Amino acid sequence: MTAFLQAGTPVPRDIPLDLPLPEWLLVVLLVVSFLAHIVFVNLMLGGSVLILWTQLKGLKDKEYDTLAHEIARTITVNKSLAVVLGVAPLLSINALYTIYFYSANALTGLMWISIIPLVTFAFLLTYLHKYTWHKLEHNKPLHISIIAAAVLVFLFIPLIFLANINLMLFPEKWGTVRGFVSALALPNVFPRYLHFLSASMAVTGLFLCWYFGRRNYPFERYFTTLTRYQVRKKTYSLALAFSLFQFMIGPVVLLTLPAKGMNWRLLGIIFAGAAIALPAMYWMWKAINGPEEQLNKHFGKVVAAMTLTVLCMGSGRQVYRANALAPHKKLMAAKTAEFERLSAEARMHPVQEDAETPPGEGGKGAAIFQANCSSCHRPNEKLVGPPMTEMVSIYKNDAAGLQHWIKTPGKKRAGYPQMPGFPQLSKEDLNELSAYILSIK
Amino acid sequence: MDFPMFHLDWLNDRFLIAMIAIVHVFINHGLAVGFIPYIAWLEQKGVKMAGPTQITNPAWDEMVYKKMKVAFIITTTIGAMTGVGIWFSAALISPSSIGSLIRVFYFAWFAEWVAFVTEVVLIMIYFLTWKNANATLRGKLRHIRLGWFLSIFSWITMAIIVSILGFMMDPGNWNKHHSLLNGFTNPIYLPQLFFRTPAAMVLGGIFGMLLTTIFGEKGSIERSRVLKSAAQWILGWAPVTLAAACIYYNVMPEAMRANMSTAVGTMEFEKYYGLLSYIIPGAVSLVVLISIWAWARPGSIRFAFVLVPCLAAFGFLGIFERVREFIRKPYVIGGYMYSNLLREEDYPLYKRDGILKYATYAGAAVITETNKLSAGRDVFMLSCSRCHTTNGINSIVTVFEGVYGKGEPLEENSMEAYIPNMHNGRTYMPPFPGNKAELKALAAYIRHLQLSGESLEGAQTTGVIVNPLQNVPAAEALLKEEKNP
Missing domain, CATH: 1.20.1630 (Formate dehydrogenase/DMSO reductase fold)
Incomplete structure (x- = not known):
């Protein structure tokens, strides 16, 4: 032995x-x-x-x-x-x-x-x-x-x-x-x-x-x-x-x-x-x-x-x-x-991921943004995709247009990679999300 | 993962399996399932065409025999060995998943093996007794019956395998009840089987036509007649294939929706799916066109004319297999194990303690400033290397450059923000399993890869480093604890 x-x-x-x-x-x-x-x-x-x-x-x-x-x-x-x-x-x-x-x-x-x-x-x-x-x-x-x-x-x-x-x-x-x-x-x-x-x-x-x-x-x-x-x-x-x-x-x-x-x-x-x-x-x-x-x-x-x-x-x-x-x-x-x-024990008591508090207000919409969008989008700077302020300038009074883009994005824009679609988001989630995005100043 | 990581850093691990599997499927469908009934049918026709004193039309029979010889040689060499090759390559690249599947599907594979042994024995008898069977009419008729019998067995082998394929993609059933029945009752089982059957027949026919252009003496009556028969065979099966392909095409997104609510609409899937909508009518009409031509003017058909539709038909099957594989993502076993071979249920533990701590083979479990890069390499090996290479096919540097711009320096901060959330947007990606420190180490390693162009050798060349937390003394301590709690 x-x-x-x-x-x-x-x-x-x-x-x-x-x-x-x-x-x-x-x-x-x-x-x-x-x-x-x-x-x-x-x-x-x-x-x-x-x-x-x-x-x-x-x-x-x-x-x-x-x-x-x-x-x-x-x-x-x-x-x-x-x-x-x-x-x-x-x-x-x-x-x-x-x-x-x-x-x-x-x-x-x-x-x-x-x-x-x-x-x-x-x-x-x-x-x-x-x-x-x-x-x-x-x-x-x-x-x-x-x-x-x-x-x-x-x-x-x-x-x-x-x-x-x-x-x-x-x-x-x-x-x-x-x-x-x-x-x-x-x-x-x-x-x-x-x-x-x-x-x-x-x-x-x-x-x-x-x-x-x-x-x-x-x-x-x-x-x-x-x-x-x-x-x-x-x-x-x-x-x-x-x-x-x-x-x-x-x-x-x-x-x-x-x-x-x-x-x-x-x-x-x-x-x-x-x-x-x-x-x-x-x-x-x-x-x-x-x-x-x-x-x-x-x-x-x-x-x-x-x-x-x-x-x-x-x-x-x-x-x-x-x-x-x-x-x-x-x-x-x-x-x-x-x-x-x-593993069973960890499943019972999962650790809370220390989510960074997103800027602006918006509760649920902010959380959805954090989970789905934040890896590519920041409030004021270009990361993978354009900054949120740019979204606001395009969709100021057009929440439906923004929601449509999120669900099925249009063609790739010059200087950015193609954005994937998010068809899994429900109507309610999209409402929250677009409201949050458009609240950014 | 608990196995030494075999890794092909240029070719890409998945590519190895795909290469072997696709060759196997081509041979199985095009030279066995679809080809043997075509040959038996032709052999039967030869007997009907025989003169009053003959058993069969000798020139016709000789040509059919030669075609069967090609199928016999290819199926018993490349066909059989790529079948074993799927096992070998899956065990090397995806040991956790194949090991888990075997524990559930042992019976299915055993049954499949019995059908497979029967098939091989029958194919040997069928081919090797061909010439002797030509001595008497009774012998010839028995031989033809054997051909039909062999066709049935080839089909059964395929029917079982399709069930296993279906099960792997079945949503959530793995966690509820692990049984083979789920494979057969899977919503895409019947459409898939229904599609594969006529598709195999068409492949068999078009391959047969190609072989006829090689073996048939130019200008001979037999050549024209065999070409005409192949055309009839294909024209008979092609509409069924088209209908079945459309059904399968339509149920696929449905199956995906059930599999993973998130996957429909991802651009990668759209890309393949969109490709299919061109390839299905394209390949089928090419095959139909050449068949109509061969039927109308068999004398003018040449090898090169048949080669193109033949390749298109095989390509058609290839794309279907690719889409089928893609539907599985981000899982390798639906709802149970991700394509990085980590179980979904273990994620909370990995998130809490990190993956390195529980990896059997890793240089260090605790990340420091000095071992950051080598730890990042271990994290890459454990959570990315099944699908990504460092600088080869589907390299991690290339995919990140695709996101941030070609040649742009990859910023560690951006990648650190992106990786933990990527599975939300790129739904075919499994979530990142590790903790914060591991994420940072991985980002640093990826940046290092971009700068250095370094490659990553697998366990087959560099061996493994045993994690000190996962060695014999550590396990013995556990046993002692059990005895004196």
């Missing part, structure tokens, strides 16, 4: 409105919808990395170019789902962690808003790449550059999200952060990034193994030398290799997590997730190294176990977030309540 004693840690007020749903339900919605979103993000990222890699390989072996084309067809769908499915968790995190999330967004604002043009650009590149496959058949360097540019963007975007999602957990850093780069430099961002990239490759490997194995996928129509089994074995192996790598990077992520959100429950969830992945990896190993017809044997179980692992990791992430922010949330609630109390 010592870090918490810092005077540089802000305690903002919360939005003083109730949550739209019970907190636990919002948390469940957040975790589940986020995982649905992130799986498609994984497929989009992993898929485009594989397209680039297979297309480079395809420079020597045409079959791999075809493979790249087939993977590219999945990106169109996966990237669209990644975006639409992202809206629900965005909505939920906005509701649950309004102050934390928006503060982090603002502190990294330029990069945060750059996500929109960057991702749009990368999406357009993936279409350009897909729909110019035949047109650019004889200009492979250009064609490959297009997907390479998209991959670069896709690789960069997660860093922006991670910097934000990390920064929101640490209000104690908000006072010292200066833009995106310094938020990026906080501990834990890069280990989490590697963890995410590795997950993307594993998920994509598993997905493609299923995709190319579907009975109604006409594999033989597209490929001549590569066999369905070869491709599936490769993608399955990719999934296994990156699952193994997760066991290496996972502990680094855990160790670099700042201590404030750690507890036994969190560790329990994380280790349970890791433990469930172990049999899945064993089944994968068996299938890859077994005979050809055994490749599918444990596939359903592998997917089920990996789904559970992902659920555990997603929940662990939320538990850490809740733990890390709990003390600060308590302070924020106290602050919010105090402010609401003070």
Whole structure:
């Protein structure tokens, strides 16, 4: 708690409105919808990395170019789902962690808003790449550059999200952060990034193994030398290799997590997730190294176990977030309540504004003048508009004319800005006001 | 405000949201809500025009498919991302208001999201299965039905969003009962929805006509026939649009009168409103003219001829959105939160103690002679920066020079007299929230801006300074007090 004693840690007020749903339900919605979103993000990222890699390989072996084309067809769908499915968790995190999330967004604002043009650009590149496959058949360097540019963007975007999602957990850093780069430099961002990239490759490997194995996928129509089994074995192996790598990077992520959100429950969830992945990896190993017809044997179980692992990791992430922010949330609630109390009190006893006594007599008319006109008009001098004495000289015996002007002023006069109309003033108010103005000497 | 202030000091914060939102609305209306039914209609026509041995007229179908491809690519990239972009930019620039709205409209947005996911899934199925569906007549007819179904979903997404837009402008309801129903029963809900529907259809049609001039082979029969169809489509919807626009145009001041008794008649509103009365007949007649021409002489239509009415039609929608945004002022949430993101109900407290004291991020809560300018800068950031910049678009120096004369030295005394009363004359302005000392500091800062041309960086570059009254020790003291009162 010592870090918490810092005077540089802000305690903002919360939005003083109730949550739209019970907190636990919002948390469940957040975790589940986020995982649905992130799986498609994984497929989009992993898929485009594989397209680039297979297309480079395809420079020597045409079959791999075809493979790249087939993977590219999945990106169109996966990237669209990644975006639409992202809206629900965005909505939920906005509701649950309004102050934390928006503060982090603002502190990294330029990069945060750059996500929109960057991702749009990368999406357009993936279409350009897909729909110019035949047109650019004889200009492979250009064609490959297009997907390479998209991959670069896709690789960069997660860093922006991670910097934000990390920064929101640490209000104690908000006072010292200066833009995106310094938020990026906080501990834990890069280990989490590697963890995410590795997950993307594993998920994509598993997905493609299923995709190319579907009975109604006409594999033989597209490929001549590569066999369905070869491709599936490769993608399955990719999934296994990156699952193994997760066991290496996972502990680094855990160790670099700042201590404030750690507890036994969190560790329990994380280790349970890791433990469930172990049999899945064993089944994968068996299938890859077994005979050809055994490749599918444990596939359903592998997917089920990996789904559970992902659920555990997603929940662990939320538990850490809740733990890390709990003390600060308590302070924020106290602050919010105090402010609401003070505000209510001030509403009950508003301070009298020390209105300057306007010149001349006229009671109510003077008060109306003070509220509506005095910021631009003075008795004897030109301020924004002409002095009152000038009004008197024009409208001496024409109160109706003056009232008409006040309600709907005529054209701008030379040397003065256009006067706004005051149609909100009632007839009675206008009578009082014009009487007051014309009483000025 | 309780968030670090993101601020774009040249572009203007509002401009960022407006830019993203307007692109999104154009794409949503012109390439989804109005375009998909137009495409489904054309696809259906292709089947009717097929020869005895064909499923559809292949050249016709190919052209319709190409048009759909453009809409598919644009909606799933720029369209989808600007939709998310509205969230991102609103959260950056207007976090208090969007955070408050989400707490009330979570369900509405969730429902909208479900409709949106369905829409995206359907649009992918519709486009990606187009070629395969051409194999059999049954498949083709099913595909066309899917097109109509997708049209309905696009429309539903819009119908929900219009309700949310309506609610934000609904007078006072926020304070009484926060529910989505108010959005649907809002006096301008139906006129607005009624206007947006045919307007989207016209936009879809004119954009379709533009694409036909690109994809249709010059002099071909198909090109002429598709152009003629687009003309029919537009001529069918244009009178409805005109009627709906007139209804919407007439209810708008009524809604404003209810919103804020003071706003009708302000010259800024008059300006936009007056512009509309030219733009409505102007844009509609341009679109109608080109359609009559395309209908009578489709062979002579060129890309450049269609481009002008197409831009005019999109401009027409743009001006409507601008007016709709303007009606909201001086509130961002009607009767509850001003466009400076401060709640109306907190004003007495701010007037009494000043805004700096309660700002989470401010250099100092007490103003002295030495910190006057930096305090003025904080006051500006907290109460003006959502709409004004220092020297960029809608800059505070320019607007004051507009009042006192261009290039004239801005007198602090005059500004001090003007600012606390400006909301009476300029009714779209929220009242100044701070106390006397803050007013003086602000006036001094504005004068300093005029002299120095200094710019103001937002929290995204310079970070924030935590107010010593709003940090952890201060909050802990509160907790202790609670325990031992």
